[in-house]
Amino acid sequence: MNSLERSKVYEQVVGKVSRRFETYGYSKVRTPAFEAYDLYSGIDSSIPRREMIKVIDPTGDVLVLRPDVTIPITKELSHVYGRLTSERRYYYIQEVFRQTGTDLSPIEHTQAGIEFFGCRSPEADAETIALAVRTLKDLQFEEIKIEIGYPALLDSMIQQMNMDKRQNMQLRQLILSKNLAELQGLLREAKIDRQLAAAVETITQVYGRPDLVAAEMASLGVNSFMDGIVEYILEVCRLLEIYDCKEEIILDFSLLNNMDYYSGLIFQGYVEGLGRPVVMGGRYDKLSEAFAADLPAIGFAIEIEPIVESIASTMTAVPDSRSICIFYSDAELEEAIVLAEQFREQHYRVVTSPLQNQEKNDSYAYTVLLQQEGNVILTNEESHRYLTVAEVGMFFEREA
Incomplete structure (x- = not known):
């Protein structure tokens, strides 16, 4: 399929995504292509400064070509409202720019995402995840898996370990890769409390259906904080069954933040034929605090290009x-x-x-x-x- 035909697939994908977002009450917004560098350098996120595309404006100020959409939307809403008394739902489909990987890696990527402000509840989380599933189904994917985690649980355990910076980074890498043998060795080396170490080892390996994962987590009996998180996640999963999304849901409490501003439940979505997530999302209730506001929020972004490539490689021309x-x-x-x-x-x-x-x-x-x-x-x-x-x-x- 040539680039012109691929452009047609792109427009079809974007059209379906837009229509689905609007059925859930979202309104389309756009953010500026250029923002002040300080907006991103002063916010906790996982966007390395070296990946930002920087320019100097005529006044000498440093600008960056949009590396993220959630942060500028949150900033704008924070300045307008400060505190919300009702829900706000926005969606976007636009390019983000990051210099990652080799010099040959594309710096421009299209993201389609939603931002749901003003509600902090299992109902809001379940609806947001259900929207992600519905959108992928609209794009004719049959094998969809949404992994749900809650990084605050592992973060609280890691903080109790009082590891140095090197050990902390190594521990997180081993958890993400589910490398149990090396993880156990590191915990022994750091002389971590046996019960706490056992809990981290178990959480790292627990993965699967919500009911089975919940049973494994209940057997740990670490603290009431963990019990509260498990109950919250199970309520989200119960609501997702009502949305007819039971078969798509996987729990994985070893998931760690892919964006530092996430502060609660996170999730990532996979489809057949693609070996990396095409949906990344989560709750970011504390991001607005950087702008002196209190705006609980949850959202996700879909990577459009890999979806277009996947569809274009398998589709037949349909008028x-x-x-x-x-x-x-x-x-x-x-x-x-x-x-x-x-x-x-x-x-x-x-x-x-x-x-x-x-x-x-x-x-x-x-x-x-x-x-x-x-x-x-x-x-x-x-x-x-x-x-x-x-x-x-x-x-x-x-x-x-």
């Missing part, structure tokens, strides 16, 4: 169901123009072309032949013959 090509003889040029304009007002996608150019064209759902011996409509299933242009118009009014 737009509201597309028409009108072929006309010289005598019917005027009628072709009038008819095309009529269909366009009904929101059909229409092109016109001389009759001698007629060929089988799978990119249109309907082909109209305007010729002296009668007007013919061809579809994939059947052919219709009409005597007048008015009757052709009536056909498409019925189809609409």
Whole structure:
């Protein structure tokens, strides 16, 4: 599939994502392409400063090309409201820019995401995760897995260990990779309390269905803080069953923050054919505190490019169901123009072309032949013959 055809897939994906977000009450917003460097350098996030694309404006101030969307939306809402008395739902589809990996890595990536402000509850978390699942289903993915975690649980345990910076970083890497053998060695080396070490080892290996994971977690009996988190997550999972998302949900309490501003539940989504997450999300109730506000929030972002590549590599060309090509003889040029304009007002996608150019064209759902011996409509299933242009118009009014 060439780049032009891939662009069509991109627009289809973006259209489906937008429509799904809007069914959940989200309104589209845009953030500036350039923001002050201080906005990102002064916020805890996982965006390394070396990855930001920096420029100098005419006044000498340092700007960055948008590396994130959640932070500027939160800043704007914080300055407007300070504290919300009602919910606010926004979505975006726009580019973020980061210089990652090798010099050949693309710096521009399209993200589609939602930000749900003003509600801190299992209901809000379940609805947000359900929206992520629905969106991926709209894109025709059949194998969808959403991993849910709660990093604050492991963070609280790690803080109790009083490890040095090197050990702390190594511990987190071993947890993320689920490397139990080296993890046990590190915990012994650091002389961590046996019960605490056993709990971390177990949490690192617990992964699967909510009921089974909850049973494993209950057996640890570490503290009431852990019990409260498990109860919260199980309530989110119970609500997700009502959304008919039970089969897509996996619990993994070894998940750690991929963005430092996440402060509660986090999740990531996988689909068939792609070995890395295409959805990343979580709760970031404390991010607004950096702007002197109190705005509890949860959101997620979908990486559009890998989804487009996956769909483009497997899809077969399917004509737009509201597309028409009108072929006309010289005598019917005027009628072709009038008819095309009529269909366009009904929101059909229409092109016109001389009759001698007629060929089988799978990119249109309907082909109209305007010729002296009668007007013919061809579809994939059947052919219709009409005597007048008015009757052709009536056909498409019925189809609409």
